Amino acid sequence: MKYALVTGGSRGIGRAVCIALAEEGYSVIINYVSNKDAAQEVKDIIESKGQSAELLAFNVADAQAVEEALNSWQEQHPEDYISVLVNNAGIRMDNVLVFMQDNQWNDVINTTLGGFYNVTKYLVKYMMTKRYGRIINMASLSGLKGLPGQTNYSAAKAALIGATKALAQEVAPRKVTVNAIAPGFIASDMTKDLDEKALKSMIPVGRFGKPEEVAAVVTFLASEKASYITGEVISVNGGLYT
Numbered sequence: 001m002k003y004a005l006v007t008g009g010s011r012g013i014g015r016a017v018c019i020a021l022a023e024e025g026y027s028v029i030i031n032y033v034s035n036k037d038a039a040q041e042v043k044d045i046i047e048s049k050g051q052s053a054e055l056l057a058f059n060v061a062d063a064q065a066v067e068e069a070l071n072s073w074q075e076q077h078p079e080d081y082i083s084v085l086v087n088n089a090g091i092r093m094d095n096v097l098v099f100m101q102d103n104q105w106n107d108v109i110n111t112t113l114g115g116f117y118n119v120t121k122y123l124v125k126y127m128m129t130k131r132y133g134r135i136i137n138m139a140s141l142s143g144l145k146g147l148p149g150q151t152n153y154s155a156a157k158a159a160l161i162g163a164t165k166a167l168a169q170e171v172a173p174r175k176v177t178v179n180a181i182a183p184g185f186i187a188s189d190m191t192k193d194l195d196e197k198a199l200k201s202m203i204p205v206g207r208f209g210k211p212e213e214v215a216a217v218v219t220f221l222a223s224e225k226a227s228y229i230t231g232e233v234i235s236v237n238g239g240l241y242t
């Protein structure tokens with residue numbers, strides 16, 4: 001059995017990624033932080049199609065919680081390892097810098113960048129030992145371009161892109177690839193407060209993207225076909241170039 005862990009797999013893009021990876025034959029580990037019902041729904045959808053999934057709750061920003069959860073998974077699966085990691089968990093807490101609260105800065109950085117560090121550091125050693133792995137980091141257009149009102153989020157996503165490029169070079173000899181995806185506006189809970197009507201006029205394709213359209217790129221990067229792509233950032237943004 002091949003295992004894939006998707007952080008923030010309970011909703012939005014992560015949910016679509018879980019379902020798509022299960023369709024590719026992975027046993028999917030659905031991580032979430034608080035929304036157990038939504039995570040359970042994803043598990044039920046996957047199992048109703050005869051595929052395999054399990055839940056693993058932890059806060060990616062909490063190093064100790066990550067270690068405990070992954071230790072317990074590893075103890076229950078002593079012969080197995082997680083060969084695909086999708087670092088997808090993320091939050092938005094927008095504010096202009098002049099009014100930014102410390103918690104808005106810290107929570108966004110700790111979830112995106114701290115989450116990447118905590119989960120990847122634990123799992124990459126198994127991938128390196130087994131000489132195969134795929135790490136896919138959910139960055140953002142905001143991390144490429146910088147968006148006003150999002151200095152915290154843009155900084156976190158830009159840092160994630162830097163980490164992607166550096167780690168890709170460290171682990172390439174062990175056949176572990178590390179890539180990032182930079183979605184533009186994707187319809188999910190994260191963007192439901194945005195004015196789609198006003199924003200879509202800026203998007204050449206003329207609409208927000210669907211989580212499934214991001215998940216399709218994840219499954220490709222997770223596949224063996226993508227063996228020669230590493231350290232890359234792939235935009236999925238309907239032509240909304242930076």
Ligand code: NAP
Pocket residue numbers: 007008009010011012013014031032033034035036038058059060061088089090091111138139140141182183184185186187188189190191
């Ligand atoms: P979403 O609908 O708000 O879902 C967020 C997911 O992350 C949920 O599953 C949530 O779990 C989980 N999560 C949040 N904080 C967590 C934590 N500390 N530990 C573990 N899980 C946590 O977001 P989305 O739109 O799907 O976005 C997914 C990723 O894509 C994020 O990294 C986001 O920054 C990025 N992105 C999104 C867009 C967009 O337009 N939507 C664009 C660019 C990039 P619970 O259900 O338990 O709360």
